[in-house]
Amino acid sequence: MSEHTTGQAAVPARDDNRRQVLYWRLLARLFDPEEQAALESASLAVVEDIGLPPALLDPQTSVDSIVQRHPELAAEFDGLMAHETDGDDPDTGTTAGGTAEPNAYGNGESADGTGDGSPDCSGDGSPDGTSDESADGSGDGSPDDTGDGSPDGDTPDVRDRAAEVRRAALVSKVLLNVFATGSGPVSAGQLARWQSDAGWLERALGCSPGDLRGGRGATPGHAVPAIGPELGALEADLVRRMRLREVLADPKLAARLTPSMSLIEQLLRDKSNLSGVALANAKALIRRFVDEVAEVLRTQVEKATVGAPDRSIPPKRVFRNLDLDRTIWKNLTNYSPEEERLYVDRLYYRHTARRTTPQKLIVVVDQSGSMVDSMVNCTILASIFAGLPKVDVHLIAYDTRAIDLTPWVNDPFEVLLRTNLGGGNDGPVAMAMARPKITEPRNTVMVWISDFYEFDRSQPLFEGIEAVHRSGVKFIPVGSVTSSGRQEVNPWFRERFKALGTPVVSGHIRKLVHELKTSLA
Numbered sequence: 001m002s003e004h005t006t007g008q009a010a011v012p013a014r015d016d017n018r019r020q021v022l023y024w025r026l027l028a029r030l031f032d033p034e035e036q037a038a039l040e041s042a043s044l045a046v047v048e049d050i051g052l053p054p055a056l057l058d059p060q061t062s063v064d065s066i067v068q069r070h071p072e073l074a075a076e077f078d079g080l081m082a083h084e085t086d087g088d089d090p091d092t093g094t095t096a097g098g099t100a101e102p103n104a105y106g107n108g109e110s111a112d113g114t115g116d117g118s119p120d121c122s123g124d125g126s127p128d129g130t131s132d133e134s135a136d137g138s139g140d141g142s143p144d145d146t147g148d149g150s151p152d153g154d155t156p157d158v159r160d161r162a163a164e165v166r167r168a169a170l171v172s173k174v175l176l177n178v179f180a181t182g183s184g185p186v187s188a189g190q191l192a193r194w195q196s197d198a199g200w201l202e203r204a205l206g207c208s209p210g211d212l213r214g215g216r217g218a219t220p221g222h223a224v225p226a227i228g229p230e231l232g233a234l235e236a237d238l239v240r241r242m243r244l245r246e247v248l249a250d251p252k253l254a255a256r257l258t259p260s261m262s263l264i265e266q267l268l269r270d271k272s273n274l275s276g277v278a279l280a281n282a283k284a285l286i287r288r289f290v291d292e293v294a295e296v297l298r299t300q301v302e303k304a305t306v307g308a309p310d311r312s313i314p315p316k317r318v319f320r321n322l323d324l325d326r327t328i329w330k331n332l333t334n335y336s337p338e339e340e341r342l343y344v345d346r347l348y349y350r351h352t353a354r355r356t357t358p359q360k361l362i363v364v365v366d367q368s369g370s371m372v373d374s375m376v377n378c379t380i381l382a383s384i385f386a387g388l389p390k391v392d393v394h395l396i397a398y399d400t401r402a403i404d405l406t407p408w409v410n411d412p413f414e415v416l417l418r419t420n421l422g423g424g425n426d427g428p429v430a431m432a433m434a435r436p437k438i439t440e441p442r443n444t445v446m447v448w449i450s451d452f453y454e455f456d457r458s459q460p461l462f463e464g465i466e467a468v469h470r471s472g473v474k475f476i477p478v479g480s481v482t483s484s485g486r487q488e489v490n491p492w493f494r495e496r497f498k499a500l501g502t503p504v505v506s507g508h509i510r511k512l513v514h515e516l517k518t519s520l521a
Contacts (some may be wrong), residue, residue, distance in 0.1 A: 077203060215259065383415075
């Protein structure tokens, strides 16, 4: 074998070592606050050698800062850790052609861990899987002895492994910035930087910033929300470690805050301790967040059709109501083959008038500590449906007590200011407030959002729900209403709802929107 071929064979091993160095450094940084000098110096040499900025290794430098200085890297971060799913096997992660997609650690191994995940594992990209060496390994088998015939001598395998090293450096950066949050007090600037870096992680996973942490409505079609609870917990911890009251009292610092579900939860819990400038800044953040979420939910609700067409009312004879297909069909007997003309002696119009019977929507929301995102989302959703014609919306929130928030249902901001998050559960108290609102069961939809952990009150609550359902009310139990679809429901209630014919709706807010539109149509 020639000296060039021997050097070529050593390249994959070199790149594997480089990649391992970068990931060992990532693990060391995550689990040990002490800097490992050998790993740091080796990683710096790798990063510089592959043409990436050394700032990638600085935990204090945000991804935003790096992208601002090196705009070409933005495209590399987008979808960096996303798995392609179209046409792939969801269980093995392999494509239809049998190759494996890159995993979150950038090694591109196949599902069984035996392959390197490149389109061709032979090392030369030839269609038959044989290399340019002779069968006994003694000859080079090709005129240029490069392995693939390219002028620079790089085989596809070599190029893939070099790309994996580059990818490892970028993956390490975004993971380290998000998961190495340290300890101690957190400033508004640090929280804003973390939120930005978390947004880059979500983009790397193929989502939009904010998707996995909840609140703004997740991008459909992603199979990576399992990391969402971890990101949400990290953000909540940072908010707790921040001297929020001091930050809110300073308009300049408060302006640096980006509203998120974790921040809104903390503001709602602490609002009774705020006053003056701090309270005004807190309200501004809540209002801003409510408006952002409302915009997303409003596009999902779109135009919810309420009521069936009322055929007792003659259709309005205007062009936009003309039923052209029916008109042609009914007048086909008037077609003249000789003239090739259709003579129309009667026009048919669509019925557009709707039944005037109003629909009543009763939304009952558990406002205990575990249901904060449901409270925010459902409050906004109720306000959107309250704006639809002929829909009478009532909103009740409860923990150990129940509160009727119907007078403010059109303003989710005011509703949230009147909630008191936390405490236990007393579903029967909420049911006692909701049942008198049912005047026409057949025209009533009741949505109950809770994890249904009622303990010694479980049986009384279920009996009340069963009675409401049997009276003709359309009852929709929902485990939670989050943008990530995460939910937890008491198994005791889940089984009984299924037996009752009212299975628990998936926790994703898009599913609840669909159920409500169907029930109110």
